[in-house]
Amino acid sequence: RSGQYTMNHDHSKKIPDGASFDRSGSQDSLDELSMDDYWKELENIHETRGNNHEERVALVVKEPDEGELEEEWLKEAGLSNLFGESSGDSLESMVFLSTLTRTQKAAVEKRVETVTQTMRKRNKQHQIPDVRDIFRLQNDSKGKVCDGSEPSTVRTSENKNETHDGTKGNFSLGTDEQKSLLEDMPSSDTDINLEISFAEQAANLKDSSVGKMYKGGGGDTLLPNFRLPKDKTGTTKIGDLAPQDMKKVYSLALIELTALYDILGTEFKQQKAVKIKTKDSGLFGVPLSLLLEQDQKKVPGTKIPLIFQKLIAQIEETTLETEGLLRIPGVATRVKGLCQELEAKFYEGTFNWENVKQHDAASLLKLFIRELPQPLLTVEYLKAFQDVQNLPTRKQQLQALNLLVILLPEANRDTLKVLLEFLQRVIDHRDKNKMTLKNVAMVMAPNLFTFHGFGSKTIEQSEFVMAAGTANVMRFMIQYQKLLWTIPKFIVNQVRKQNTESQKKDKKDKAMKKLLKKMAYDREKHEKQEKTPNDTDVPQGVIRVQAPHLSKVSMAIQLTEELKAGDIVARFLSQKSGNVQTLKKEEVFLYEIGGNIGERCLDDDTYMKDLYQLNPNAEWVIKPKQS
Numbered sequence: 001r002s003g004q005y006t007m008n009h010d011h012s013k014k015i016p017d018g019a020s021f022d023r024s025g026s027q028d029s030l031d032e033l034s035m036d037d038y039w040k041e042l043e044n045i046h047e048t049r050g051n052n053h054e055e056r057v058a059l060v061v062k063e064p065d066e067g068e069l070e071e072e073w074l075k076e077a078g079l080s081n082l083f084g085e086s087s088g089d090s091l092e093s094m095v096f097l098s099t100l101t102r103t104q105k106a107a108v109e110k111r112v113e114t115v116t117q118t119m120r121k122r123n124k125q126h127q128i129p130d131v132r133d134i135f136r137l138q139n140d141s142k143g144k145v146c147d148g149s150e151p152s153t154v155r156t157s158e159n160k161n162e163t164h165d166g167t168k169g170n171f172s173l174g175t176d177e178q179k180s181l182l183e184d185m186p187s188s189d190t191d192i193n194l195e196i197s198f199a200e201q202a203a204n205l206k207d208s209s210v211g212k213m214y215k216g217g218g219g220d221t222l223l224p225n226f227r228l229p230k231d232k233t234g235t236t237k238i239g240d241l242a243p244q245d246m247k248k249v250y251s252l253a254l255i256e257l258t259a260l261y262d263i264l265g266t267e268f269k270q271q272k273a274v275k276i277k278t279k280d281s282g283l284f285g286v287p288l289s290l291l292l293e294q295d296q297k298k299v300p301g302t303k304i305p306l307i308f309q310k311l312i313a314q315i316e317e318t319t320l321e322t323e324g325l326l327r328i329p330g331v332a333t334r335v336k337g338l339c340q341e342l343e344a345k346f347y348e349g350t351f352n353w354e355n356v357k358q359h360d361a362a363s364l365l366k367l368f369i370r371e372l373p374q375p376l377l378t379v380e381y382l383k384a385f386q387d388v389q390n391l392p393t394r395k396q397q398l399q400a401l402n403l404l405v406i407l408l409p410e411a412n413r414d415t416l417k418v419l420l421e422f423l424q425r426v427i428d429h430r431d432k433n434k435m436t437l438k439n440v441a442m443v444m445a446p447n448l449f450t451f452h453g454f455g456s457k458t459i460e461q462s463e464f465v466m467a468a469g470t471a472n473v474m475r476f477m478i479q480y481q482k483l484l485w486t487i488p489k490f491i492v493n494q495v496r497k498q499n500t501e502s503q504k505k506d507k508k509d510k511a512m513k514k515l516l517k518k519m520a521y522d523r524e525k526h527e528k529q530e531k532t533p534n535d536t537d538v539p540q541g542v543i544r545v546q547a548p549h550l551s552k553v554s555m556a557i558q559l560t561e562e563l564k565a566g567d568i569v570a571r572f573l574s575q576k577s578g579n580v581q582t583l584k585k586e587e588v589f590l591y592e593i594g595g596n597i598g599e600r601c602l603d604d605d606t607y608m609k610d611l612y613q614l615n616p617n618a619e620w621v622i623k624p625k626q627s
Contacts, residue, residue, distance in 0.1 A: 037442040044329040067118025070111040078251040103199035107259035194488040198399040199259035234606030236487040242598035257403040278373040285371040311365040318358040321432035330360030389469030420481040441474040496596040547622035559609040565590040566604030
């Protein structure tokens with residue numbers, strides 16, 4: 001039983017009197033009352049669990065052997081061919097490495113170094129490349145590393161102050177031109193700069209005496225009003241990119257997050273769960289992926305578990321103005337009964353929702369989240385989410401959360417998004433329901449962050465600091481949810497650069513040639529079908545936009561300084577003709593396809609001329625968004 005729960009003490013009796021506990025580790029002081037909500041919530045959780053889940057298997061988190069973590073990390077980052085038997089075929093990794101920033105490289109080197117040493121110790125027979133050679137090799141191959149820095153000087157983070165004379169590429173990837181970029185940018189404290197690598201920003205902040213690392217103090221009633229400055233080439237949201245580019249985004253986000261934690265001196269450890277037996281059908285305690293599989297048979301294409309959607313709808317149906325919503329628990333015995341009844345009748349459609357009281361529905365929603373066999377924030381990253389509270393500045397905490405959201409598996413990310421949007425709607429009615437951002441965060445944090453699988457050994461700090469800290473992370477996630485689903489521009493640029501580099505290298509690669517031939521053949525076929533005699537030559541400054549789903553299937557569009565993606569879509573939609581089904585403005589989007597990106601859905605405010613200059617070889621297509 002002791003390993004069952006992160007907080008395995010009985011807090012009902014020891015809510016401290018006065019606020020004498022040490023607050024140094026938590027970002028902001030949180031007043032006694034709201035902490036009270038946190039412990040009460042924990043108590044309710046224990047109560048529900050007590051009578052119902054003794055048979056629950058704790059999820060074991062495996063302590064990895066030396067080097068194992070790093071090996072796993074390199075695999076996740078898509079760099080496993082830098083070591084081991086396959087260390088030869090690392091052409092693609094070379095391309096990948098050539099697009100990394102200085103801090104990202106340092107993070108990779110650090111891990112390769114550890115793996116290499118471990119392998120030498122284990123005396124594996126295959127040849128183990130020296131980490132310096134990997135980066136040197138890259139430098140000798142034509143084309144300097146993108147930031148022109150000699151990898152030998154990247155050795156460790158002690159060399160941060162060395163200057164490098166960067167050879168400028170088309171994309172600023174945050175190295176030396178950075179320093180000047182940082183100075184040029186009128187960066188108010190609340191602007192989130194997405195143009196430059198977060199870790200590089202942190203390194204520069206550390207280097208400059210100006211950027212004293214500050215604890216984000218100053219009372220916690222108001223969180224800063226962070227915003228994203230407008231990007232002329234369009235903001236990229238999660239879901240806007242094609243899967244092959246998202247894979248690259250994932251690798252880069254992992255390396256970037258690690259680099260950021262390295263610079264800030266926080267350990268970044270992915271946890272590994274040992275596989276445990278879980279239920280393979282039902283509603284509560286079923287893995288998210290399995291639940292979705294089962295739901296997609298009922299509702300094709302659904303991305304959020306049906307029971308989760310239904311519970312939220314049920315809570316909202318009554319009214320979000322109910323005082324103490326989410327804080328006041330349902331009646332434990334009744335909730336347990338409903339839980340069993342839902343298991344039996346939900347999919348049959350015979351469950352009677354009429355009699356479900358609102359507080360019971362809210363308790364069921366929280367129960368659903370807690371009962372997931374692996375936490376919604378995943379075993380891998382739960383600890384990293386918790387550790388966000390240890391980062392020095394609020395802006396860095398936000399940057400880390402942004403990268404963590406990108407790293408979550410799609411099902412977890414989509415479900416989290418729906419949850420956060422719902423919590424925001426509850427807070428919007430705070431005048432009536434008395435649930436402020438802080439109260440909601442307090443009540444929800446134990447449901448997302450305390451997890452039955454982690455013995456209390458995963459929390460080294462005092463539980464108080466831990467409680468206040470996770471509640472803060474929870475507040476951040478609710479408050480800044482819109483920002484967290486953005487893919488930082490510097491990462492999108494790195495993907496573009498990789499695609500450009502790969503295209504260059506591909507020509508040498510036989511297997512690739514075959515693929516290119518096939519693609520060229522497909523394209524030719526595709527062009528033969530689509531080209532009309534008059535649009536073979538598109539003059540400079542004009543783009544050809546295709547819209548196979550609309551009545552006007554193709555148009556040549558003159559680019560002007562002010563022309564935006566939304567204007568082009570509107571122009572197409574205004575050309576109505578009889579028989580084609582009419583699509584509404586919010587159903588179709590302009591896509592940038594090919595060139596240096598797989599495919600990207602453009603936001604309406606994208607300035608087309610700026611984007612055209614960034615990706616002159618793209619094709620432009622208007623189509624509905626694939627769900």
